[in-house]
Amino acid sequence: MAGDGRVLERALDTLDDVFYVYDAGGRLIHWNRRLNELFGLSDAELDGMLPTEFFEEADRPAVEAAMADIFESGETLVEAWAETTQGRVRFELTGRLLTEEDGSILGFAGVGRDVTDRREQAWHLAKQNERLEEFADILAHDLRSPLAVANGHLELMQTTGERDHLADIAAAHERMEHIIEDVRTATREGTLAADVMPIDVVVVAREAWETVEIDGETLELPSELTVDADAKRLRRLFENLFRNCVDHGSTERSPVTVRVLATERGFAVEDDGPGIDPADREDVFGPGISHSDGGTGFGLYIVRTITEAHGWSVTVTEGTDGGARFEFDLRGAA
Structure with a gap:
């Protein structure tokens, strides 16, 4: 299983999109290398960050509202602007609730896609x-x-x-x-x-x-x-x-x-x-x-x-x- 985990992690690192996992408190606990590349941050700096910290001030309320939607309805979709190492990027952000078999909440996972051109x-x-x-x-x-x-x-x-x-x-x-x-x-x-x-x-x-x-x-x-x-x-x-x-x-x-x-x-x-x-x-x-x-x-x-x-x-x-x-x-x- 450990080998399978490394393969999965390597596979996620090949994505052009950002992949992320947050815990039940809304803190970042897992991500692919694309997030490091786009924001120029190390693993230590990314660990525990809040979703709103990546985005421009004007879009943070929408991101916060999207997080609330995840815990209420189980999923969300929102767009927000961020300053990145590749310039200003408009992200389409998804979120899906992660739960245990007994229904207890583990957190949520999602994908951030660059939709600036679109x-x-x-x-x-x-x-x-x-x-x-x-x-x-x-x-x-x-x-x-x-x-x-x-x-x-x-x-x-x-x-x-x-x-x-x-x-x-x-x-x-x-x-x-x-x-x-x-x-x-x-x-x-x-x-x-x-x-x-x-x-x-x-x-x-x-x-x-x-x-x-x-x-x-x-x-x-x-x-x-x-x-x-x-x-x-x-x-x-x-x-x-x-x-x-x-x-x-x-x-x-x-x-x-x-x-x-x-x-x-x-x-x-x-x-x-x-x-x-x-x-x-x-x-x-x-x-x-x-x-x-x-x-x-x-x-x-x-x-x-x-x-x-x-x-x-x-x-x-x-x-x-x-x-x-x-x-x-x-x-x-x-």
């Missing part, structure tokens, strides 16, 4: 489905107005014969072209970021700034900042964000200063302009939201789609000097 794919699919609905609404709503303008002037020209209406018809068509192009851009940039690699944010942000029409505005960059991103999409994100800061933050008397800053969870872009009204902050990333003449309202929407394509999140708050601050959380898909 969760991210499901998240991206849900986001893409949301965008399809948004795009349909955009094309139905935003194209209606310039189309009506063009048709109205066409009817007037047909009635009066005055060719002055051609300029208005052309302007309406140009407006529709801009809307269609922005929807196409949002569609392309909103797909999963495929070419992710370590990117020098300072270099990409400086290149993006060169595409912005400036008149006294300045850009301040950190000495260094690197993120894992798709370089082309990250540059497009900065281009749209910088244009928004310049267009809405600058005045004739006071050109805006735009700053890119490193943060604990990623990075931020802020300006020292008038800022964004707190009542409008929840809506600024919506499609078609524009507060400037001639704008299509897709600049910040494209910023949001690129952000989500990377699995990040973005929020807008007040900047250090009272302007707008856009904070990018690189762990936003949680």
Whole structure:
């Protein structure tokens, strides 16, 4: 039997998943080598650990509730995030109650499986489905107005014969072209970021700034900042964000200063302009939201789609000097 036990232990050590056994008090008493590898802990350090100690603070209540389910119903299933030697991992955790023949509880056993990719794919699919609905609404709503303008002037020209209406018809068509192009851009940039690699944010942000029409505005960059991103999409994100800061933050008397800053969870872009009204902050990333003449309202929407394509999140708050601050959380898909 001793030999059989060693074979079983070796077999468990070959698994890509984590295998664990806890006693009736919820203390770790047996595990496979995968747990050591993922958390960089020795057998002595792992011995007696509680399930919650492996996972992020925000997910610990769910893990505790799952443990209670095991002792009440005999089994459980829960997902939780953990920082590992291989980065941040989303685990699907199972648990089955272990009992003696007389029904007394010995503890529970289960498997922890890395479902990070599966969760991210499901998240991206849900986001893409949301965008399809948004795009349909955009094309139905935003194209209606310039189309009506063009048709109205066409009817007037047909009635009066005055060719002055051609300029208005052309302007309406140009407006529709801009809307269609922005929807196409949002569609392309909103797909999963495929070419992710370590990117020098300072270099990409400086290149993006060169595409912005400036008149006294300045850009301040950190000495260094690197993120894992798709370089082309990250540059497009900065281009749209910088244009928004310049267009809405600058005045004739006071050109805006735009700053890119490193943060604990990623990075931020802020300006020292008038800022964004707190009542409008929840809506600024919506499609078609524009507060400037001639704008299509897709600049910040494209910023949001690129952000989500990377699995990040973005929020807008007040900047250090009272302007707008856009904070990018690189762990936003949680």
